[in-house]
Amino acid sequence: MSSLVLKGKPVANSIKKITEEMIAADDLKPTLAVIIVGHDPASEYYVENIAKQGEKLGIAVILKKFESIDLAGLIHEIKQCNENDNISAIMIQKPLPKNIDEKVINSIISPDKDVDGLNPLNAGNLYLGQECFIPCTAESVLEIIKFYGIQTQSKHIVVVGRSNVIGKPIANLFLHKSPTGDATVTVCHSKTKNIENYTKQADILVTAVGRPNMIKKEMIKENCVIIDAGINEISKENDKNTFVGDVDYQDCLDKCEAITPVPGGVGSVTTTVLLHHVVRSAKKIKKKE
Amino acid sequence: MSSLVLKGKPVANSIKKITEEMIAADDLKPTLAVIIVGHDPASEYYVENIAKQGEKLGIAVILKKFESIDLAGLIHEIKQCNENDNISAIMIQKPLPKNIDEKVINSIISPDKDVDGLNPLNAGNLYLGQECFIPCTAESVLEIIKFYGIQTQSKHIVVVGRSNVIGKPIANLFLHKSPTGDATVTVCHSKTKNIENYTKQADILVTAVGRPNMIKKEMIKENCVIIDAGINEISKENDKNTFVGDVDYQDCLDKCEAITPVPGGVGSVTTTVLLHHVVRSAKKIKKKE
Numbered sequence: 001m002s003s004l005v006l007k008g009k010p011v012a013n014s015i016k017k018i019t020e021e022m023i024a025a026d027d028l029k030p031t032l033a034v035i036i037v038g039h040d041p042a043s044e045y046y047v048e049n050i051a052k053q054g055e056k057l058g059i060a061v062i063l064k065k066f067e068s069i070d071l072a073g074l075i076h077e078i079k080q081c082n083e084n085d086n087i088s089a090i091m092i093q094k095p096l097p098k099n100i101d102e103k104v105i106n107s108i109i110s111p112d113k114d115v116d117g118l119n120p121l122n123a124g125n126l127y128l129g130q131e132c133f134i135p136c137t138a139e140s141v142l143e144i145i146k147f148y149g150i151q152t153q154s155k156h157i158v159v160v161g162r163s164n165v166i167g168k169p170i171a172n173l174f175l176h177k178s179p180t181g182d183a184t185v186t187v188c189h190s191k192t193k194n195i196e197n198y199t200k201q202a203d204i205l206v207t208a209v210g211r212p213n214m215i216k217k218e219m220i221k222e223n224c225v226i227i228d229a230g231i232n233e234i235s236k237e238n239d240k241n242t243f244v245g246d247v248d249y250q251d252c253l254d255k256c257e258a259i260t261p262v263p264g265g266v267g268s269v270t271t272t273v274l275l276h277h278v279v280r281s282a283k284k285i286k287k288k289e
Numbered sequence: 290m291s292s293l294v295l296k297g298k299p300v301a302n303s304i305k306k307i308t309e310e311m312i313a314a315d316d317l318k319p320t321l322a323v324i325i326v327g328h329d330p331a332s333e334y335y336v337e338n339i340a341k342q343g344e345k346l347g348i349a350v351i352l353k354k355f356e357s358i359d360l361a362g363l364i365h366e367i368k369q370c371n372e373n374d375n376i377s378a379i380m381i382q383k384p385l386p387k388n389i390d391e392k393v394i395n396s397i398i399s400p401d402k403d404v405d406g407l408n409p410l411n412a413g414n415l416y417l418g419q420e421c422f423i424p425c426t427a428e429s430v431l432e433i434i435k436f437y438g439i440q441t442q443s444k445h446i447v448v449v450g451r452s453n454v455i456g457k458p459i460a461n462l463f464l465h466k467s468p469t470g471d472a473t474v475t476v477c478h479s480k481t482k483n484i485e486n487y488t489k490q491a492d493i494l495v496t497a498v499g500r501p502n503m504i505k506k507e508m509i510k511e512n513c514v515i516i517d518a519g520i521n522e523i524s525k526e527n528d529k530n531t532f533v534g535d536v537d538y539q540d541c542l543d544k545c546e547a548i549t550p551v552p553g554g555v556g557s558v559t560t561t562v563l564l565h566h567v568v569r570s571a572k573k574i575k576k577k578e
Contacts, residue, residue, distance in 0.1 A: 103419065124413025127461070128453050130392065154482045162464050164417050172416070172461070175451050175476055184487065186475040187464055193443045198473065 004148070004258035006227070008140070008268030011147040015269070016057060019276045022283060023058050028088075030282035031060040032115070032275075033081045036093045037069055037100065043093050050091075053271050059278055062087070071100055075108050082110040085289070088282035089115040091274070112284065115277035117169070126169055129176045133277055138169040140269035141206060141227050142180045144260060150204065150225055153182040158202035160215070160246065162189040166208035166229050195219070207246035215247040217255050226252060226259040229266045293437070293547035295516070297429070297557030300436040304558070305346060308565045311572060312347050317377075319571035320349040321404070321564075322370045325382045326358055326389065332382050339380075339560055348564050351376070360389055364397050371399040374578070377571035378404040380563070401573065404566035406458070415458055418465045422566055427458040429558035430495060430516050431469045433549060439493065439514055442471040447491035449504070449535065451478040455497035455518050484508070496535035504536040506544050515541060515548040518555045 023030065032054060034047050051061040064077065081090045090113045092105055106118040114122050117133040125132035134142075145152060157174050161167035167187060174183040188198050189209070196219040199205055204225045207215060212232040220226070230246030245262030253259060260266055312319065321343060323336050340350040353366065370379045379402045385391055395407040403411050406422040414421035423431075434441060446463050450456035456476060463472040477487050478498070485508040488494055493514045496504060501521040509515065519535030534551030542548060549555055 120413030120417055120419065121410050122413065123416050124409030124411065127412050127416045127457060128409055130409065154480050168416060168461065168464065172457065175457065175478070182478075182480040184475065184477050184481040186473065188473050189464070189471075191443050191471040192473040 003253055003256050006144055006148055006225075006258050006260040006265060008144065008260065008265045011140075011143050012269045012272040014147060015143060015272045015276050019057055019272070019279050022279050026283055026286055028279060028282045028286060029060070029086075030058070030088045030279045031062060031086060032089045032091060032278045033062045033064060033087045034091045034093060035064045035066070035074070035077060035081075037066045037074070038097050040093075040095065043095070047093055050271055050274065054275055054278075057275055057279075059275050068097065069100075071104065074100060074105065078105065078108045082108075082113060085285060087113070088285060089113045089278040091116055092118075113281055115274055115281060116165075118165075123164070123169075127172045129178070133280075134173070135165045135169050136270045136273045136277070137166045137208070137229055137266060138173060139273045140266050141166075141170050141229060142173060143269055143273065144227060144266065145180050145204075148258065150258070152180050152204065155183045155203040156186065156201055157183040157204045157206060158186045158188060158198050159206045159208070160188045160195070160199065161208035161210075161229075162187055163208060170206055170208070170229075205247075209246050211246055212244045213246070213248040213251075215252065217248070217251045220252055220255060222255055223257040224255075226256050227266065228260050228262050231262060231267050292542055292545050295433055295437055295514075295547050295549040295554060297433065297549065297554045300429075300432050301558045301561040303436060304432060304561045304565050308346055308561070308568050311568050315572055315575055317568060317571045317575060318349070318375075319347070319377045319568045320351060320375060321378045321380060321567045322351045322353060322376045323380045323382060324353045324355070324363070324366060324370075326355045326363070327386050329382075329384065332384070336382060339563065342560050343564055343567075346564055346568075348567055357386065358389075360393065363389060363394065367394065367397045371397075371402060374574060376402070377574055378402045378567040380405055381407075402570055404563055404570060405454075407454075412453070412458075416461050418467070422569075423462070424454040424458050425559045425562045425566070426455045426497070426518055426555060427462065428562045429555050430455075430459050430518055431462060432558055432562065433516060433555065434469050434493075437547065439547070441469050441493065444472050444492040445475065445490055446472040446493045446495060447475045447477060447487050448495045448497070449477045449484070449488065450495075450497035450499075450518075451476055452497060459495055459497070459518075494536075498535050500535055501533045502535070502537040502540075504541065506537070506540045509541055509544060511544055512546040513544075515545050516555065517549050517551050520551060520556050 054061040081087045111119045111121040117135040122132040159171045171187045174185045199219045206227045208229040228245035228247045243263050343350045370376045400408045400410040406424040411421040448460045460476045463474045488508045495516045497518040517534035517536045532552050
């Protein structure tokens with residue numbers, strides 16, 4: 001019996017459609033400001049992709065690049081974006097140089113424009129089950145679950161990873177009284193002993209830990225659903241870089257009921273979720289005018 | 290072999306000592322404003338107790354009682370307290386009448402004076418592992434764990450209950466990289482099926498669900514630690530009201546390694562934690578002056 005492959009593309013397409021309809025319905029001019037400090041090729045590639053996808057949907061992406069900047073300067077830039085009604089949303093590309101305290105930066109971005117869901121107020125509203133911007137990767141996991149009609153109520157969901165941008169938010173979201181919630185949730189991480197004791201119990205296993213192929217067939221339950229939010233770059237023998245997930249896809253494929261591929265799974269939904277957030281923000285600003 | 294009874298009183302005394310030292314060191318005049326709307330005997334008794342304990346420590350408690358008030362009026366009262374430097378901290382006694390939206394109220398209290406940790410910004414900082422006011426009952430659980438030197442790292446902690454004031458915050462706190470964190474955490478609740486499958490796995494079991502005596506001996510692991518944050522009022526045969534926890538204390542006593550009694554456990558620490566928060570807030574305001 002072959003497993004269902006939970007591809008991200010149809011999920012992204014469905015969100016794109018809704019996003020385009022929102023733009024058309026209110027004649028919005030959504031604009032995302034992306035602040036980049038220094039050089040990081042992976043990061044620049046990611047932002048280029050956002051700009052390209054944004055253009056297709058009718059979302060402007062303004063790049064604000066700085067060779068270097070101090071904390072005060074960066075705060076000033078962000079505050080200008082906060083106050084500018086022509087900017088719907090703000091994204092600060094990570095990693096930031098060491099002289100910049102990310103916590104301070106996250107708390108400066110206006111919660112209303114914080115489409116990455118990094119401001120503590122968005123984090124608090126997420127965790128209290130109130131309206132907010134959810135970090136894009138965590139929301140992508142929910143979107144995949146919704147799109148493929150995966151039931152979460154009363155299921156045991158095991159989340160591997162406790163980061164502020166994926167593990168923690170997704171674990172909290174699964175606890176809410178909601179159509180993608182009401183699950184019993186276990187969170188494992190680097191300090192968990194005998195992690196397979198937990199992963200083996202999972203009806204739904206969500207990984208976001210950054211360890212290539214760590215989850216093997218012996219560690220999962222027959223007919224579980226696997227959502228792999230890990231994206232790890234590995235060098236193969238021919239020196240060509242390849243991306244793999246936290247789950248050994250080939251090893252687990254026949255044992256699970258459904259699995260997201262890497263690449264082509266969670267990662268192919270996140271940019272669309274981000275752009276959808278930009279449009280939500282633009283709509284909110286327009287309503288206030 | 291008899292189990293260790295994790296009494297709350299010595300924990301509270303230790304926090305009181307630190308609190309008194311803080312007041313003396315900076316010659317603080319900590320003042321808590323408690324806003325009460327309507328009549329609720331249990332709630333009034335609780336507030337009287339706070340005032341009495343506060344007086345002993347040198348903390349003034351100002352009661353602001355309203356027979357009834359509308360949302361706008363209550364918001365106005367809270368804002369006045371936010372702006373008044375003579376008020377160190379604000380507590381809004383629950384339950385509030387139905388015409389008042391608690392979410393709105395929680396978001397109005399200045400995060401700096403929100404000693405109950407209800408403002409979404411405090412919730413967000415808690416969940417991100419940043420400085421904040423932790424809801425008092427959740428913090429009391431941590432204080433008990435610290436006081437009795439209970440190790441949490443790599444332990445499996447099962448939390449029964451997913452409320453915003455106990456279950457969710459305590460679950461998130463146990464995940465942090467901290468001396469009372471680094472645990473593998475499972476959260477169960479009303480939608481969990483076969484809850485004993487989870488409670489039986491717990492090295493540390495934390496209950497906060499409001500169901501009298503629901504946890505029986507058969508549902509726990511030999512030599513586990515039980516922290517019972519449930520306080521349930523039951524009527525005994527002689528019509529005298531008695532309080533019991535979520536755990537059947539007598540039934541579980543000999544099987545576990547340690548257990549908090551009800552009453553006399555978690556509940557006897559919370560008021561002291563609240564008053565400690567008031568002093569923290571007073572100190573912060575004084576430093577700003």
